[in-house]
Amino acid sequence: MDVVQINLPLPILSEGWAAEKDFQPIGHLSRAIDRNIEPVGPHFLAHARRKRHKRTFSEDDR
Amino acid sequence: MSEQQAPAERVAIGISFGNSYSSIAFTSGEGKAEVIANEDGDRQIPSMLSYVEGEELHGQQAKAQLVRNPRNTVAYFRDFIGQEFKSIDPTPAHQSAHPAQHDSTIAFNIRDTEEDKQNAVSISDITARHLKRLRTSASDYLGKDVNAAVITVPTNFSDAQKEALVKSAKEAGLEVLQLISEPVSAVLAYDARPEAKLADKIVVVADLGGTRSDIAVIASRGGIYTILATHHDYEVSGFQLDQVLMDYFAKEFLKKNKSAGDPRENERALAKLKLESEAVKKSLSIGTTANFSVESLVNGIDFQATINRTRYELLANKQIGAFVRLVTHAVEKADLDPLDISEVILAGGNAHTPKIASAIGNAFPESTQVIAPTTFPKAINPSELPVRGAAIQASLIQEFELEDIQQSTHPMVTVTPHLSHAVGVLCISDDESRGVFHAIVDAETPLPVRRTAIIATPKEGGDVLIKLAEGARHIKVTKPEPKPKQEKSKSDSDDDSDDDSEEEEEELREKTWKIGKVLSEAALRGVKKGAKVEVQINIGADLSVNAIFREQGGKGGVRGILQASAQAPNGSA
Ligand SMILES: Nc1ncnc2c1ncn2[C@@H]1O[C@H](COP(=O)(O)OP(=O)(O)OP(=O)(O)O)[C@@H](O)[C@H]1O
Numbered sequence: 001m002d003v004v005q006i007n008l009p010l011p012i013l014s015e016g017w018a019a020e021k022d023f024q025p026i027g028h029l030s031r032a033i034d035r036n037i038e039p040v041g042p043h044f045l046a047h048a049r050r051k052r053h054k055r056t057f058s059e060d061d062r
Numbered sequence: 063m064s065e066q067q068a069p070a071e072r073v074a075i076g077i078s079f080g081n082s083y084s085s086i087a088f089t090s091g092e093g094k095a096e097v098i099a100n101e102d103g104d105r106q107i108p109s110m111l112s113y114v115e116g117e118e119l120h121g122q123q124a125k126a127q128l129v130r131n132p133r134n135t136v137a138y139f140r141d142f143i144g145q146e147f148k149s150i151d152p153t154p155a156h157q158s159a160h161p162a163q164h165d166s167t168i169a170f171n172i173r174d175t176e177e178d179k180q181n182a183v184s185i186s187d188i189t190a191r192h193l194k195r196l197r198t199s200a201s202d203y204l205g206k207d208v209n210a211a212v213i214t215v216p217t218n219f220s221d222a223q224k225e226a227l228v229k230s231a232k233e234a235g236l237e238v239l240q241l242i243s244e245p246v247s248a249v250l251a252y253d254a255r256p257e258a259k260l261a262d263k264i265v266v267v268a269d270l271g272g273t274r275s276d277i278a279v280i281a282s283r284g285g286i287y288t289i290l291a292t293h294h295d296y297e298v299s300g301f302q303l304d305q306v307l308m309d310y311f312a313k314e315f316l317k318k319n320k321s322a323g324d325p326r327e328n329e330r331a332l333a334k335l336k337l338e339s340e341a342v343k344k345s346l347s348i349g350t351t352a353n354f355s356v357e358s359l360v361n362g363i364d365f366q367a368t369i370n371r372t373r374y375e376l377l378a379n380k381q382i383g384a385f386v387r388l389v390t391h392a393v394e395k396a397d398l399d400p401l402d403i404s405e406v407i408l409a410g411g412n413a414h415t416p417k418i419a420s421a422i423g424n425a426f427p428e429s430t431q432v433i434a435p436t437t438f439p440k441a442i443n444p445s446e447l448p449v450r451g452a453a454i455q456a457s458l459i460q461e462f463e464l465e466d467i468q469q470s471t472h473p474m475v476t477v478t479p480h481l482s483h484a485v486g487v488l489c490i491s492d493d494e495s496r497g498v499f500h501a502i503v504d505a506e507t508p509l510p511v512r513r514t515a516i517i518a519t520p521k522e523g524g525d526v527l528i529k530l531a532e533g534a535r536h537i538k539v540t541k542p543e544p545k546p547k548q549e550k551s552k553s554d555s556d557d558d559s560d561d562d563s564e565e566e567e568e569e570l571r572e573k574t575w576k577i578g579k580v581l582s583e584a585a586l587r588g589v590k591k592g593a594k595v596e597v598q599i600n601i602g603a604d605l606s607v608n609a610i611f612r613e614q615g616g617k618g619g620v621r622g623i624l625q626a627s628a629q630a631p632n633g634s635a
């Protein structure tokens with residue numbers, strides 16, 4: 001997958017912002033929707049392999 | 063008869079099997095799909111069989127028999143496979159052998175042997191015979207005995223239809239490695255090209271065939287495809303375009319031959335009229351004029367005429383509008399806006415028609431690319447899209463055990479949670495008080511997913527805030543400035559502003575984002591001047607988020623983990 005290029009700049013950190021290890025969790029993702037992916041093409045095969053062998057993307061990269 | 067093949071002994075091809083035409087293709091050693099011409103030199107092989115004195119004719123040769131020998135010619139039968147007689151629409155087979163009820167299945171009563179008697183040949187036998195001819199053509203071309211195939215089917219083919227097709231294929235000596243859906247196969251044909259770039263996009267495939275039109279709206283996310291909506295129509299099709307020309311030429315014939323009968327009222331004349339009209343329609347896709355020429359159309363009278371493309375487009379205006387509506391309707395069915403559609407891939411034979419491609423283009427904004435021969439120079443022949451995808455899929459899976467393939471296509475593997483909202487970052491806009499959302503992972507992306515973004519930083523660098531949030535796509539509509547009214551005074555114009563609305567200029571529609579739930583904040587400190595920030599987001603199938611924020615090229619960075627919310631439906635945590 002190509003990297004997403006974003007040309008608008010990030011905001012400056014406001015003074016006094018603090019969080020443990022500089023990360024502050026705030027919310028959760030909304031519910032997902034179950035859908036059927038089409039069992040076609042090389043990227044599906046990679047997905048199926050990961051799912052069936054319970055592998056992650058980085059394990060797959062190795 | 064071939065049983066299940068050991069993968070090493072497989073010779074696999076792709077087959078597209080339509081009601082009107084079928085095609086065969088294989089993937090070469092270099093991974094390139096090639097469509098095979100049969101012994102008549104055809105790559106679009108009419109899905110027809112005809113019997114003359116016990117001899118079986120296939121493809122174009124069978125199609126020619128629609129004039130002389132229609133009752134022993136079986137045509138337009140693909141959709142009958144695996145169906146009960148009472149649930150089929152026999153209309154497309156009106157001018158060829160009629161389907162009839164036969165036990166619990168459908169058969170054609172044809173004289174298929176030398177003997178002077180009719181036999182009931184079941185739909186599954188007809189299908190097997192047709193597939194066998196395709197297999198033989200492919201074997202002859204490749205010089206190897208073809209014994210396996212990936213076959214394309216419409217998205218609304220039922221399990222019974224699929225089962226029946228697999229069975230007939232087996233009788234024809236073909237092990238079906240997989241049935242794949244036609245529109246997805248078309249997308250794969252494009253994505254498999256060496257120059258193709260993986261992207262997140264919404265693609266509409268409009269497959270405009272002879273007896274039916276099938277539209278699919280597909281989310282393509284990093285090369286994985288999810289069908290969001292489909293729409294099928296059996297009225298708006300190539301047959302209707304043929305009919306426009308048949309009516310035109312029949313009327314022209316009657317003008318010149320006042321005392322002769324209407325060629326549409328005589329079975330044989332009608333068959334000739336239809337064959338030649340289809341040929342004229344195809345010619346008009348390339349040329350701006352075409353000749354119609356039939357010997358002995360009615361009462362031994364030869365008939366010749368010409369038509370130009372503009373005339374044809376005018377005559378078919380209504381039908382062309384109907385094709386456009388099928389496509390926009392499918393987009394609505396998916397709850398999407400034309401602005402959401404990156405590409406419209408036109409597939410099926412009628413996609414060659416220039417006016418159909420341009421009319422569909424006009425229904426979409428400029429940001430939508432319509433991929434058809436006349437709108438995109440590197441378009442793949444739309445008639446060959448499904449078969450190319452099938453051949454590519456065949457090459458991808460031919461080395462797997464059948465059981466392996468079946469396991470991978472099982473709902474256990476294919477049913478997947480998809481993001482309901484886009485996930486992205488907030489950047490700064492002109493309005494300092496509000497951020498602008500920029501998506502990194504789009505909605506409708508199957509999980510798990512990993513995506514990376516590279517983001518600009520303030521001019522001077524320094525400490526930056528990275529806020530992850532959900533975003534909802536929003537269509538912003540800007541009404542044009544009302545035109546100053548000349549004849550009317552201001553007080554009047556308020557009352558009848560409704561009446562004037564039709565005259566208004568087109569409104570401006572744009573795709574924007576509404577910021578949804580904020581997910582997290584992270585700080586990256588001391589970012590160098592001019593540096594960029596890299597954000598990598600990993601979202602698990604359980605909706606957990608694992609993010610890494612770092613200066614591009616830098617080490618370390620900040621890591622953050624968001625647990626899935628407790629009530630998340632797919633949570634396994
Ligand atoms: N060059 C062309 N220009 C215009 N129309 C064409 C061209 N080539 C084929 N067609 C038309 O396309 C239709 C056939 O489409 P296709 O090959 O996709 O068939 P199919 O999938 O078997 O169709 P179906 O199952 O809907 O009957 C026919 O109406 C045919 O006349």
Ligand SMILES: [Mg+2]
Binds near residue numbers: 081272
């Ligand atoms: Mg078709």
